[in-house]
Amino acid sequence: MKLLVVEDEKALAQGLKFNFEQEGYTVLTAEDGPTALNYFQECYETDDESVDLVILDLMLPGMSGYEIAKEIRRTDEVVPILVLSARELSEDKAYAFDCGTDQYMTKPFALPELLSRVKNLLKRKSLVKPALAQTKKLPVLYKFGNVIVDFESFEIEVGGERKSLTNLELRLLKYFIEHEGMVLTRSQILEDVWGEQSAFVTTRTIDNFVLRLRKLVESNPAEPVHIVSVRGAGYRFMPEEAAE
Template sequence: MKLLVVEDEQALAQGLKFNFEQEGYTVLTAEDGPTALNYFRDCYESDKDNVDLVVLDLMLPGMSGYEIAKEIRRIDEVVPILVLSARELSEDKAYAFDCGTDQYMTKPFALPELLSRVKNLLKRKSLVQPAPAPTKALPPLYHFGNVTVDFEAFEIEVDGERKSLTNLELRLLKYFIEHEGMVLTRSQILEDVWGEQSAFVTTRTIDNFVLRLRKLVESNPAEPVHIVSVRGAGYRFMPEEASE
């Protein structure tokens, strides 16, 4: 696993590098945004040596950590970004999350907690795999929970009540069903469901369609059990509610 540490305080950067390497990780360090982004792009374009996680300071020379996070998200939607910053205001944390980061730790920090968070973020990332082609055709009627999907009629039946679906709603629901249990990124969904139209669609559109589907198929859309969010990754379809 390869980590990219973006930190301008050299002593801290070297301390992080040492401790991460003791855990078995390969570590790159960068003191500023352009260097960090060059490292990240080079690894990403190699297609076999990607950065698996970014540890990011916010107060950096020339280019803020917020800007770096935004640029990284334009390149890679999935890679975990963990902020390590002296900024403690809730506004700073909220904006960091808006820029696409996954977790936020304030300095000074406890090393065991940092290592644990890195480990858990990497474990979550490993769940995200490219969506394979469907292995078999779905039947005309598909049942999950208290829902029956009629693919030919573009309808679903929920507790005896029939509801119509638009073409895109049905395509998105079918895509989730075909990839049951898999974590699907927004970029995968855009490419596979929207196809040639994806250049004109934003990830916010996907989120809105998911909200619409949840209102149709979930007993409680605010606490979905079938179309569930995976923070920092995307969505997963679960035909049955997970047991406690």
């Protein structure tokens, strides 16, 4: 298993590298964003050498950890990203999750807990990958109604107007599309889309995200025809408006 540690404090980076190597992991270290992304891309292009998990500081020179997480998610939606940061505000944690990270630990931290979290994230990844391999692969550009979704650019085009999506908005929309016509419960969505982050959010969060998506893709968000509510159950995605 290969880990990428993105940390500009050299002593800490070397300490993490030593301890992870003692656990049997191969470890790459990077002090800044461009170096980290270069390492990640080079490994990603060689399947048997891809990075299995990223440990990411947020306060880095030139390029923040938030930006790095967004760029990694454009390439790989599955690789676990664990934030290790001195930032303790709930706003920082929420934004990190919006950028696609999986777990968040604050400094100073307990090494046994970090090792345990890494182990669990890697185990979860090994279970997720086979499931994803069975999922129907969507085209880069997906059209429904008057909406065109561009999964690579994190943008949608509605009636000729382009709009940007956050990582979580795109993940939720993609999840709906992949499960076209199925009734999806809030707890199911929370577990499958938010994953490890679900401990930090509630089912009300899903309702808020659905409202945001409706404002982006529905002609009349108050009377949605694509992301529809199923009373007492959850939501259903319908690519075409149901006939009267």
